[in-house]
Amino acid sequence: MLNCREQILALTEALVGVESVVNTKGEIDIARHLYQYLNTLPYFQENPDRLVLSRTGNDELERYNVLAFVKGTKRPSSKTVILMGHLDTVGIEDYNHLRDKACRPRPLMEALAREPLPELVRQQLESGEWYFGRGALDMKGGVASHLYLLRHYAEHPEELAGNLLFLAECDEEDSSHGVLSALKDLQKWRDEHGFEYIALINSDFVAPRYDGDPNRYIYKGTVGKLLPSFFITGYETHAGSAFEGLDPNFIAAELTRQISYNPDLCDEAYGEMPVPPVSLKQTDLKPTYTIQTALSAYVYFNFFIHSWSPKQVLQMLKEQAEIAFENALTLLRERHRRFCERSGQAWTELPWKTRVLVYEEMKKQLVEENGEAFLAHMKQFKEQLLEDKSLDVRMFAARVVEEEWKWMKDRSPAIILFYSSLYSPRIELVGRDEREQNLIHALERAVETVQPHYPHPIVTRHFFPFVCDMSFVSLSDDEEGIRAVAENNPAWGTKHFVNYQDVREIDVPCINIGPYGYDAHNRYERMEIPYSAEVVPNVTNEVIKELLT
Known part of the structure; x- marks a missing residue:
């Protein structure tokens, strides 16, 4: 088991500390912050072509994705696992008089301790095992987990038989310009380096499904969304x-x-x-x-x-x-x-x-x-x-x-x-081909390995229940389904267009292993530290090891 809790909390705090509300300048700030951090790592100083700050295309706003990859040296392999997460957050207006602390977790938690709080929120705050702040749960804690693993394999490429690709995208909270633009970068690197994309691990937040739900969920695929x-x-x-x-x-x-x-x-x-x-x-x-x-x-x-x-x-x-x-x-x-x-x-x-x-x-x-x-x-x-x-x-x-x-x-x-809006396609992972079967097997083995170290059940389900960018890395719809979207959107080709063929080009099996918590998009947004900073990176790492070592 990786001993990573404090390092991931430090990475989370650094990411939360950069206000990155969607459709604001903060999206530029967070991407540059992350790019500069990765640029300090010896691996990317020695291999500068393996780290890029990529501006989004077909976007009215200036903003960027950050992509990086580590080539394993254990033995030659084209197999590549993608770690994906978004850097943007929803707004901070709901913090009201605590807005200036919304992206400063420690001062925020100190201030909340002096406020009247719902009983569950107070219990969790006082336990010291929960971490508050805008984006801590959705989903900078998940990005921090991925970032930790990228850094680990950048320091130890000899442990990797294959490639680990990191994608931190913008604009997940609005129109998915980030991931849709990143598809071109993924295609480019695939063609240049001969990558075979065998799996993608997203790290968006997970939450209880009902009051008193003891489970921590991992999702194989995601819900689709229409408007x-x-x-x-x-x-x-x-x-x-x-x-x-x-x-x-x-x-x-x-x-x-x-x-x-x-x-x-x-x-x-x-x-x-x-x-x-x-x-x-x-x-x-x-x-x-x-x-x-x-x-x-x-x-x-x-x-x-x-x-x-x-x-x-x-x-x-x-x-x-x-x-x-x-x-x-x-x-x-x-x-x-x-x-x-x-x-x-x-x-x-x-x-x-x-x-x-x-x-x-x-x-x-x-x-x-x-x-x-x-x-x-x-x-x-x-x-x-x-x-x-x-x-x-x-x-x-x-x-x-x-x-x-x-x-x-x-x-x-x-x-x-x-x-009248973006169609986020549904994604299923049911073992239809070898890649799907291998990913399902790797996930099952990973949960078996980590579960004894954590008291709450880690449960897999099929569909991530909220809209997320996994929708744009694989495609379960046939051509007729996509045609219905295009032919029945009056804004298609002018105000709105998605090249779903780019999605089909990548078409990588995907799962979501993300931080656990409550109240995403709410002033009490918080993640549970033991699961988010210990279980999530270890389960993710076990999947990587099963697929690439």
Whole structure:
């Protein structure tokens, strides 16, 4: 067993001490800090071509990844294991009056000791076995573990039969520009040095799955994430003549009721189930107050998947949207009838019909009806829309659909279903080929070796339950699934583009062995020291040894 606790805590403290909130200058600072640290190691001074500070491509912001590798000298081998982790964090606003200490673990812990705290937080703080600070858990403690192992093998390359590659990427917390850009670097080094990527070990945080959960989890693969989005058109009317129109917010509310928290939309696989979808935005698109009802509304949902493809999800959600639209109209008809009865007005049948279009279907119809004039107009519209830096990719997509809808010959109320953000693919590790089998075997042996030295159960599961950059180093989707993502994202090719072929080029089996703790993205973010600074590096090292020694 490696005696590494204090060294990893020191590395963690140094990394946490550099504020690196995503989409800020801090991402540059942390990458340069890490690069400079590695540049002081004799191995990289002697082999400067094995350490790079790589600026991200296709990125509106300046930021960098850090990549390094050690070539083992035990015997020649092309086999290469990648250690990956992200350097960025979420913001520090939640620390409130302790913001100046959010990235200074020791002063933060001293200050928290004087605060009223939840009982569990206080117990863990006072135990001395927990480490607090923004990014300590998510995931600079994990990067520190990888960094320690990189340094160890840089000092002892004779213990390694193969290569150990370290990747510290930026922008995991927002749009994954870091890992997507790093794919090019991984391809370049593979071609230059003949690397055979046999496994990737990520070190993102793990947490209890329920109150009182004693287990510490290692994950073989990760959940996939989609952002299904719904542009809802209504029929505008004066609020004083409410039943003469159709309020899109009324439909949006029923759509959210139908989809949010719906366990029927949980994708169970291998006995594991992700949380159900939940709404992340619901709004109408009226720019200012008027006495008119809205013309359109916009809703999007987080949607986790284990085995479903993006194409399947579109088919399922089209059915859900049709149910929601029909339910909304049924309720509207009933209320209209009751209103007419009570007010003494003559009742007439409302004209609205259930109508749901998948974006790809609508786009095809628009091209057939309007031809080149439509395509030329939308090209110019998107170019102008790109100049509005206030629009994120999700609102950009909504504005594109809103503009395209104006070209429809039939503009009766409808729901248009599309994707409006990054698709993070699901990853499975089930032993389909020799590389997967070897990694599974190495992980099982590693847990068997380390478990006797730690009191809590170390348990392996299939799907890392949060979004992480493992999604972009392997690909379980077929071409049809990826095509559905591209053809149904209105921002594709302008505001948003992912070259999933780059992912398929690397396609390395991956697992997650990360620090354990509570309250990531919360002011009480903390990691358990014995597991995070002792078990994690030792399990990781045992996997490396099994694969490369």
